Amino acid sequence: MFPIQDDQPKYAPSIVTILLIVANALVFFYEISLDEYSRNFLIMKYGLVPAHFQASALLTCMFLHGGWGHIIGNMLFLWAFGRSLEGTLGPAKYLIFYLLCGCAAGLTQDFFSVDSKAPMIGASGAIAGIMGAYVLKFPRARIDTIIFFFFIARVQIPAIYMLGYWFLTQLVSGVGSIGYSHVSESGTAWFAHIGGFLTGMVLVNLLGTSDPQWQRRRVSW
Numbered sequence: 660m661f662p663i664q665d666d667q668p669k670y671a672p673s674i675v676t677i678l679l680i681v682a683n684a685l686v687f688f689y690e691i692s693l694d695e696y697s698r699n700f701l702i703m704k705y706g707l708v709p710a711h712f713q714a715s716a717l718l719t720c721m722f723l724h725g726g727w728g729h730i731i732g733n734m735l736f737l738w739a740f741g742r743s744l745e746g747t748l749g750p751a752k753y754l755i756f757y758l759l760c761g762c763a764a765g766l767t768q769d770f771f772s773v774d775s776k777a778p779m780i781g782a783s784g785a786i787a788g789i790m791g792a793y794v795l796k797f798p799r800a801r802i803d804t805i806i807f808f809f810f811i812a813r814v815q816i817p818a819i820y821m822l823g824y825w826f827l828t829q830l831v832s833g834v835g836s837i838g839y840s841h842v843s844e845s846g847t848a849w850f851a852h853i854g855g856f857l858t859g860m861v862l863v864n865l866l867g868t869s870d871p872q873w874q875r876r877r878v879s880w
Contacts, residue, residue, distance in 0.1 A: 660824055661805040662739035666815065667797060673742035675750045679757065680734050683782060686722045687730045706778025709769040721761040723780035733782045736825050739802055740786075740793045740818075747796055747868040756862050760788025760855045767854025784851040788859030790822050795860055796868060826852065 690698055705719040724730035745753040764784020793800070801815040 660807075660816075660821075662735055662821055663803040663805060663813075664739055665743055665797065665818065666801045666803070667743040667746075669742060669746060671746060673745050675754050675757075676737060676741040676745050679741070679782075680737060683722055683724065683730060683734060687724050690723065702778050702780060706780045707765045707769065708778045709772050709775045711776070712769055717762040717765040718758065720765060720778070720780050721758075721782045721785050724782070725780060729781055732825075733786055736786050736821075737782065737789065739821075740789050743797060743800070744789055744792055744863075748863070748866060749869075752866045756788065756792070756859070756866060757785050759862060760858045761785030763858035764788070764851040764855035768851035771850040779851060784855035786825075787852040787855030788862065790825060791856035791859030792863035793818060794822065795863060 690701065693701065702723060705716060706723055707713075707716040707720040724733065741753075741757075744756075748756060761782065761784050764787060765779060768779050768784070797818060800818040802818055802821045804814055804816045804821070806812045806814060
């Protein structure tokens with residue numbers, strides 16, 4: 660299943676979501692341009708390694724990915740769910756929200772695997788935060804989804820079901836063949852997902868949201 664978009668109206672361009680996708684894509688293309696040794700070095704230096712914790716890695720790790728399946732899955736869900744949340748939070752709050760969720764996800768994983776030398780990489784912690792906030796703010800939303808199963812169909816699926824599917828994709832596509840690196844073969848950071856998800860649910864209420872349609876009217880006046 661490939662999510663395309665939700666059924667919520669959009670009243671402004673999703674600039675931050677687009678820029679985040681572009682940033683992740685550019686970093687990934689740089690990763691796969693490297694030889695295996697250099698790629699391993701990059702992941703170890705900028706990924707989050709709990710046994711050698713560095714605060715800066717909380718930010719840098721969320722822009723690294725282990726392979727094609729990893730980044731495509733993450734970016735599809737960022738596009739499908741992030742734009743509506745950006746609309747209701749506003750661009751500035753949304754960017755802060757995204758980065759804080761990613762950092763909280765990394766800290767949660769670090770806490771539960773403090774001695775691990777395996778690097779944690781990927782935007783899934785931050786996207787888990789988006790999913791947590793989305794469930795609260797758009798509980799009745801439906802997601803336009805492409806399904807491949809002996810046929811190709813476009814259907815609308817309740818957002819809550821897509822949440823479960825997203826966790827499944829994270830389980831099976833943490834690394835991909837082209838972006839393969841032995842240091843990135845570390846499984847799925849489930850505690851990061853849990854930490855990001857819960858942080859998203861809390862932060863979206865702390866930061867405050869507004870009706871995107873009212874934002875557009877207020878600007879036009």
